[in-house]
Amino acid sequence: MxxxxxxxxxxxxxxxxxxxxxxxxxxxxxxxxxxxxxxxxxxxxxxxxxxxxxxxxxxxxxxxxxxxxxxxxxxxxxxxxxxxxxxxxxxxxxxVRGEKVTVDVPVLIVGEAAAETLVVTENTTLQVEAEATHIPESFEVSIEGAEAGTQILASQVELPQGTTLVTEPDTLIVNVTARQTAEAAEAELESAEAEAGIEKDAPAEDTEGE
Structure with a gap:
């Protein structure tokens, strides 16, 4: 640095x-x-x-x-x-040179996950302890080819030598899920509306020519 x-x-x-x-x-x-x-x-x-x-x-x-x-x-x-x-x-x-400091370092997501997936970044920084003149500018987390169900925890992020993780190791950083289809989204909405007692209006009849 x-x-x-x-x-x-x-x-x-x-x-x-x-x-x-x-x-x-x-x-x-x-x-x-x-x-x-x-x-x-x-x-x-x-x-x-x-x-x-x-x-x-x-x-x-x-x-x-x-x-x-x-x-x-x-x-x-x-x-x-x-x-x-x-x-x-x-x-x-x-x-002071040689002094250890606790800082929040940005997490950068690189790569492309598998098709039909949704990548959610749950935490954008990691808290670490590092020597004041050797603080990492960022941490790269690769999701290249990651399938639905992939989860990357803080403990799995590669840290440079001399840098110690302060964030809880089981903190979720990236969550890769299956992308919801339009049909599934519509079905979920209809289910939620039914549970809430919302009834859709029946389509108006065609009265043309009466």
């Missing part, structure tokens, strides 16, 4: 008004927590930070350069404007 270097500035203004002024300058307000130290309230360059987080993924590791002092930090929470899709605020947590 590579680190991304970001040059930061300390900020002394807080509140919504200050945050808006920072964003107008194409910068991002951020806070760095961790290791018993007081939180650092920073301003980060907008474009560089956005690209670093895109490249590093959900657990991007940043080298924060604050007046020549380097702070190694892991992204913890990223707030994104729902309309403009730009970063609004970033929370980071300080880490």
């Amino acid at each position: 590579s680190t991304e270097k970001i040059k930061a500035e300390l900020r002394s203004e807080f509140g919504k008004g200050a945050a808006r002024r920072i964003r107008r300058e194409n910068k991002i307000p951020a806070v760095v927590y961790g290791h018993g130290a007081d939180p650092l309230h920073l301003t980060l360059p907008g474009h560089e930070t956005m690209m670093a987080i895109r490249h590093g993924g959900a657990n991007a590791l940043l080298e924060i350069d604050l007046d020549g002092e380097i702070h190694l930090a892991l992204t913890k929470q990223v707030q994104v404007d729902p309309v403009r899709r730009v970063l609004e605020h970033v929370d980071l947590v300080t880490v």
Whole structure:
């Protein structure tokens, strides 16, 4: 896992008004927590930070350069404007090289299951413990040729050396079921309607020519 270097500035203004002024300058307000130290309230360059987080993924590791002092930090929470899709605020947590951290890592489903099946992803992330500078960006789970009835559990996901599973081993990650036919769906609907006492109206008689 590579680190991304970001040059930061300390900020002394807080509140919504200050945050808006920072964003107008194409910068991002951020806070760095961790290791018993007081939180650092920073301003980060907008474009560089956005690209670093895109490249590093959900657990991007940043080298924060604050007046020549380097702070190694892991992204913890990223707030994104729902309309403009730009970063609004970033929370980071300080880490130390060699330190183990617990993080949620995305699960990527690859391959194509057998015909006439439905693939349901029950959990999109796995919680693992890994060294702070060696956090996997994602875990690949192959469903190539998987038949109906196939279930993939957390314990079956291959983890790189040095990474330990924290999620319960029997947690269901992927469930492959038989695809329901239109006839079966209609029969199931009619059965449910019958149980609920719903009666369908009889088709109207053709009165043409009367």
